[in-house]
Amino acid sequence: xxxxxxxxxxxxxxxxxxxxxxxxxxxxxxxxxxxxxxxxxxxxxxxxxxxxxxxxxxxxxxxxxxxxxxxxxxxxxxxxxxxxxxxxxxxxxxxxxxxxxxxxxxxxxxxxxxxxxxxxxxxxxxxxxxxxxxxxxxxxxxxxxxxxxxxxxxxxxxxxxxxxxxxxxxxxxxxxxxxxxxxxxxxxxxxxxxxxxxxxxxxxxxxxxxxxxxxxxxxxxxxxxxxxxxxxxxxxxxxxxxxxxxxxxxxxxxxxxxxxxxxxxxxxxxxxxxxxxxxxxxxxxxxxxxxxxxxxxxxxxxxxxxxxxxxxxxxxxxxxxxxxxxxxxxxxxxxxxxxxxxxxxxxxxxxxxxxxxxxxxxxxxxxxxxxxxxxxxxxxxxxxxxxxxxxxxxxxxxxxxxxxxxxxxxxxxxxxxxxxxxxxxxxxxxxxxxxxxxxxxxxxxxxxxxxxxxxxxxxxxxxxxxxxxxxxxxxxxxxxxxxxxxxxxxxxxxxxxxxxxxxxxxxxxxxxxxxxxxxxxxxxxxxxxxxxxxxxxxxxxxxxxxxxxxxxxxxxxxxxxxxxxxxxxxxxxxxxxxxxxxxxxxxxxxxxxxxxxxxxxxxxxxxxxxxxxxxxxxxxxxxxxxxxxxxxxxxxxxxxxxxxxxxxxxxxxxxxxxxxxxxxxxxxxxxxxxxxxxxxxxxxxxxxx
Ligand code: GLA
Numbered sequence: 001x002x003x004x005x006x007x008x009x010x011x012x013x014x015x016x017x018x019x020x021x022x023x024x025x026x027x028x029x030x031x032x033x034x035x036x037x038x039x040x041x042x043x044x045x046x047x048x049x050x051x052x053x054x055x056x057x058x059x060x061x062x063x064x065x066x067x068x069x070x071x072x073x074x075x076x077x078x079x080x081x082x083x084x085x086x087x088x089x090x091x092x093x094x095x096x097x098x099x100x101x102x103x104x105x106x107x108x109x110x111x112x113x114x115x116x117x118x119x120x121x122x123x124x125x126x127x128x129x130x131x132x133x134x135x136x137x138x139x140x141x142x143x144x145x146x147x148x149x150x151x152x153x154x155x156x157x158x159x160x161x162x163x164x165x166x167x168x169x170x171x172x173x174x175x176x177x178x179x180x181x182x183x184x185x186x187x188x189x190x191x192x193x194x195x196x197x198x199x200x201x202x203x204x205x206x207x208x209x210x211x212x213x214x215x216x217x218x219x220x221x222x223x224x225x226x227x228x229x230x231x232x233x234x235x236x237x238x239x240x241x242x243x244x245x246x247x248x249x250x251x252x253x254x255x256x257x258x259x260x261x262x263x264x265x266x267x268x269x270x271x272x273x274x275x276x277x278x279x280x281x282x283x284x285x286x287x288x289x290x291x292x293x294x295x296x297x298x299x300x301x302x303x304x305x306x307x308x309x310x311x312x313x314x315x316x317x318x319x320x321x322x323x324x325x326x327x328x329x330x331x332x333x334x335x336x337x338x339x340x341x342x343x344x345x346x347x348x349x350x351x352x353x354x355x356x357x358x359x360x361x362x363x364x365x366x367x368x369x370x371x372x373x374x375x376x377x378x379x380x381x382x383x384x385x386x387x388x389x390x391x392x393x394x395x396x397x398x399x400x401x402x403x404x405x406x407x408x409x410x411x412x413x414x415x416x417x418x419x420x421x422x423x424x425x426x427x428x429x430x431x432x433x434x435x436x437x438x439x440x441x442x443x444x445x446x447x448x449x450x451x452x453x454x455x456x457x458x459x460x461x462x463x464x465x466x467x468x469x470x471x472x473x474x475x476x477x478x479x480x481x482x483x484x485x486x487x488x489x490x491x492x493x494x495x496x497x498x499x500x501x502x503x504x505x506x507x508x509x510x511x512x513x514x515x516x517x518x519x520x521x522x523x524x525x526x527x528x529x530x531x532x533x534x535x536x537x538x539x540x541x542x543x544x545x546x547x548x549x550x551x552x553x554x555x556x557x558x559x560x561x562x563x564x565x566x567x568x569x570x571x572x573x574x575x576x577x578x579x580x581x582x583x584x585x586x587x588x589x590x591x592x593x594x595x596x597x598x599x600x601x602x603x604x605x606x607x608x609x610x611x612x613x614x615x616x617x618x619x620x621x622x623x624x625x626x627x628x629x630x631x632x633x634x635x636x637x638x639x640x641x642x643x644x645x646x647x648x649x650x651x652x653x654x655x656x657x658x659x660x661x662x663x664x665x666x667x668x669x670x671x672x673x674x675x676x677x678x679x680x681x682x683x684x685x686x687x688x689x
Contacts, residue, residue, distance in 0.1 A: 007388060013040060013341050025065060032074055040075075044146065045149070059132075066139055070141035076144075079147075080147050089120075090113070093118070112149075116226055125148075143244070151230065212429035234246055247270045251272055260401075286332075288446045290332060294390075299390060300389070302337065307320070325376070330685075336390055336391045345360060386666075389638030393456050396457045397446055397473075399459065403438055453624065461473070470622070478506050492595060496596055499600075504520060504521040530564050532564065539559070541577065542555050544576070562576055565588070571588065628650075642688060643685055645685050646686065
């Protein structure tokens with residue numbers, strides 16, 4: 001990464017010297033040098049120390065540690081400290097604390113307790129950012145700004161009076177007239193008609209199913225509020241220190257706001273990663289999140305946080321056994337990270353996170369974890385060439401936050417329940433099946449490509465996707481203006497487009513398209529859908545291919561859902577074998593200009609996904625690699641040089657056949673040809689010689 005004009009892999013973590021006496025700082029620097037740390041994140045939760053009261057700012061302690069780090073050639077990613085406001089501020093301005101859906105204002109006593117729309121909070125962060133940027137402008141340690149911390153982590157939904165007023169203003173700007181709003185929200189249903197803007201409350205829990213358009217607009221409004229909150233600090237910092245790059249660290253799960261909207265205000269995208277070491281398939285979870293953050297700016301990203309060993313917030317927090325931390329660090333690098341950073345440098349002695357692992361554990365420098373940290377630092381210091389290289393994908397998956405929020409409850413992901421009462425509580429709006437999840441569908445398609453080691457970009461639905469060979473839009477429930485034209489042009493010019501069941505059902509206001517679902521996608525797909533059949537838990541149907549695609553099995557199973565569709569111009573490649581709609585299409589292919597559009601009316605079993613993705617890769621000339629179970633291959637490129645990362649996520653040795661050619665293993669320094677043996681959790685980075 002060229003941050004600070006240095007080509008290197010960034011190595012370090014969150015550092016909280018304020019939790020320790022200054023004698024410990026000397027020891028920290030010594031250990032950081034030993035571990036090859038070249039950047040630390042400072043100041044993240046230190047607001048109360050930086051501003052002890054409304055009129056006083058004190059940077060002395062931070063100056064001292066910034067100077068010490070500079071003298072030791074360790075860069076600083078400087079946190080603006082705004083994620084945990086001081087007690088005095090919350091007491092003075094009670095409106096800063098956010099209000100939960102049940103109307104309860106949260107008490108002071110944790111972090112992320114602020115309301116995203118509180119004018120007093122916004123004024124305070126603006127001032128703090130201004131003071132910090134002015135104070136540290138030109139400091140030689142300052143390499144990167146880190147605004148706030150994990151937006152929306154705890155406070156994604158607020159229902160306070162400030163939010164209500166701001167929502168009314170937002171709606172007025174969006175709809176212009178109250179009549180327009182009533183029409184767009186369909187308020188004639190259940191007598192919900194609003195006569196003035198002031199009548200519109202926040203969509204808190206009511207007696208039963210709520211107006212989906214109102215819910216979605218509230219979610220969109222809060223999502224935009226987080227962006228404008230970020231801009232509150234970003235604009236000040238940008239103006240004062242125009243040459244210092246700016247980022248904010250996102251959580252790995254993206255449902256709380258639309259992350260892609262930050263695109264124009266990030267110099268580098270950064271993410272926090274906490275896969276569960278207790279889950280053997282965790283690396284698949286990670287691969288998707290790595291692809292998402294890389295795709296946001298379509299360039300290398302920063303792994304801003306991971307755990308050296310266990311976290312403290314899963315129900316049971318599994319340890320990372322020897323070599324797993326190293327393997328997952330390389331997995332992040334493989335997918336486009338230019339850094340390996342941790343939460344946190346030194347394990348806390350007190351406070352809420354004292355049982356969370358760190359680079360320097362409670363046991364100190366003679367520990368297994370610190371030894372592994374030092375060994376990894378030493379390796380990374382030699383891998384400078386990789387920095388700045390990127391993963392190039394020919395396949396894109398489109399992520400649409402509006403479809404996500406319309407399918408899964410916008411108020412709480414994963415809350416859907418088969419229990420009827422819980423269903424009504426957690427589903428702010430009724431939906432045909434709790435078994436359907438937008439994000440799970442997207443994940444399912446991602447995994448099918450990932451299983452064949454085909455790189456995939458996960459981009460927002462409104463990104464330009466014309467350069468890809470294959471574009472997949474799983475469960476694209478909502479189709480917004482402009483998409484029909486973009487997808488038709490893409491296919492017309494030779495692209496492959498794939499979408500699935502229950503897609504093209506609603507417009508941007510959640511109004512259902514008439515005369516056949518798939519709505520604006522009917523022409524490009526050559527299909528229309530008459531009705532849908534959500535399958536009961538455990539029930540399945542059969543996709544009957546019957547020899548229509550060479551190399552495919554005669555039948556495959558399918559679950560969750562069956563659309564009852566009619567092909568218009570599309571060719572039917574498979575039909576359902578069961579139910580009153582047996583014989584109706586479940587897989588279609590439509591020639592449209594130079595390209596083809598596929599529609600899949602159900603959730604096919606993994607065997608179909610494997611064969612279908614393999615078929616797409618073979619027919620479109622996309623490189624695919626079938627490797628032994630648990631082995632992942634990702635390639636990064638820079639200036640025509642390729643870095644092939646082979647990662648063994650299995651607990652046993654794996655043997656891999658290499659493609660033709662001679663390779664240098666950058667980690668072992670050995671030459672490889674023909675085959676490669678990877679130890680349990682082993683890694684090889686091969687480059688052609
Ligand atoms: C998040 C936060 C960190 C820390 C870690 C613990 O990622 O950003 O401050 O709390 O979780 O896993």
